[in-house]
Amino acid sequence: MTKTKYLNKLSQVSQLADIPAAELRKLEEVEQRYAFRSNEYYHSLIDWNDPQDPIRRIVIPHKDELERWGQLDASGEHNYAKTRGLEHKYPDTALLLTSDVCGGLCRFCFRKRLFMADNNEVNRDVSAGLEYIRNHPEINNVLLTGGDPLLLSTRNLETIISELRTIDHVQIIRIGSKLPAFNPFRILDDPDLLRMLKQYSLPERRIYLMAQFNHPRELTPEAVQALTQIREAGVAVMNQTPLIRGVNDDAATLTELLNKLSYMGVSPYYVFQCRPTEGNSAYTVPIEEGYQIFSEAISKCSGLARRCRYSMSHVSGKIEVVGMTAEQIFFRYHRPADLDQNPGEIIACTRNPDSYWFDDYMDDGPAAVANCR
Structure with a gap:
């Protein structure tokens, strides 16, 4: 079995031994606030001679994370918690927070609060969440997330x-995971995992793997092989990625990522506006700049690669950016949390190049609201 060592402290990263002491102290200060976790396989993808290497930016702390910006629960997920470990935001979809561990911790993680000592949102005993789902027949879609569900043992994952x-109204089971990018050997070296997925991914009730590849260099031969085996087990594979400053915030890189995924039979699903989570200022691109990058990128993709949507997971629902003119930017609710919201309605706002989130178009109160309708 192939092993990759997990690293939970920056002091374990030998490649950082030669950086200036003052810089290292700053990174350790970041580590004290926001947890660090990675592994040797993922570090092998980094060009350590390049301080701006995109894979390095994904997983190695940066001093700019200390800038006070954003909030820990930027999408108000706590508003939709129905029992510990379960969120129910959209009528037909429930989220089970099954794990508080990841194969690596993305520095721009929107759930970094889960990895703080005083957080108790995750519940590894999912019995209360399962009971809630049983009692809500409108739920036909359950997303296992966290943390990373694929870091559960296969036995525990199979139990869930x-x-x-056994719940008749649950048609789709989704597994949200970055492990195919962080450590594909979790899949390659566990035939029981593939057997289990094949057993429960049924012809009319599929399991979906919601992968997260942020940069084309993560699509190594090992990662491609792991995704191939997942697909051969009858699991549908989708990909979603935030748009991240210094990682995929240029059209050529994003085009390459979306095209490569589509060539493999992995459907690009969402390109997300990076959430304004605390500590994320160095990783976030303004909405209008992001939409321009996204639009240029998909213009060079085939129709299969350009099915993804540029969206943000706002407290009020998934809001898609659908277009811009010289003076206005246009949004629509791809998935409103409020059933009274018309998902077909176009929301036109006066452009603001400094906006990082939908709320920024509303920050000036009634005058701003009047400019968005």
């Missing part, structure tokens, strides 16, 4: 999936 399969 098998229980969900």
Whole structure:
């Protein structure tokens, strides 16, 4: 079995031994506030001679994370918590927070609060969440997330999936995971995982793997092989990525990522506006700049690669950016949390190049609201 060592402290990263002492102290200060975790396989993808290497930016702390900006729960997920470890935001979809561990911690993570000592949102005992789902027949879609569900043992993951399969109204099971990028050997070296997925991914009730590849260099031969085996087990594979400053915030890189995924049979699903989570200022691109990058990128993609949407997971729902003119930017609710919201309605706002989130178009109160309708 192939092993990759997990690293939970910056002091374990030998490649950082030669950086200036003052810089290292800053990174350790970041580590004290926001947890660090990575592994040797993922570090092998980094060009350590390049301080701006995009893979390095994904997983190695940066001093700018200390800038006070954003909030820990930028999308108000706590508003939709129905029992510990379960969120129910959209009528037909429930989220089970099954794990508080990841194969690596993305520096721009929107749930970094889960990895803080005083957080208790995750519940590894999912029995209360399963009971809630049983009692809500409108739920036909359950997303296992966290943390990373694929870091559960196969036995524990199978227990959850098998229980969900006893609930008749649950048609789709989704597994949100970055492990195919962080450590594909979790898949390659566990035939029991593939057997289990094949058993429960049924012809009319599929399991979906919601992968997260942020940069084309993550699509190594090992990662491609892991995704191939997942697909051969009957699991549909989708990809979603935020747009990240210094990682994929240029059209050529994003085009390459979306095209490569589509060539493999992995459907690009969402390109997300990076959430204004605390500590994320160095990783976030303004909405209008991001939409321009996205638009240029998909213009060079095939139709299969350009099915993804540029969206933000706002407290009020998934809001898609659908276009811009010289003076206005246009949004629509791809998925409103409020059923009274018309998902077909176009929201036109006066452009603001300094906006990082939908709320920024509303910050000036009634006058701003009048400019968005």
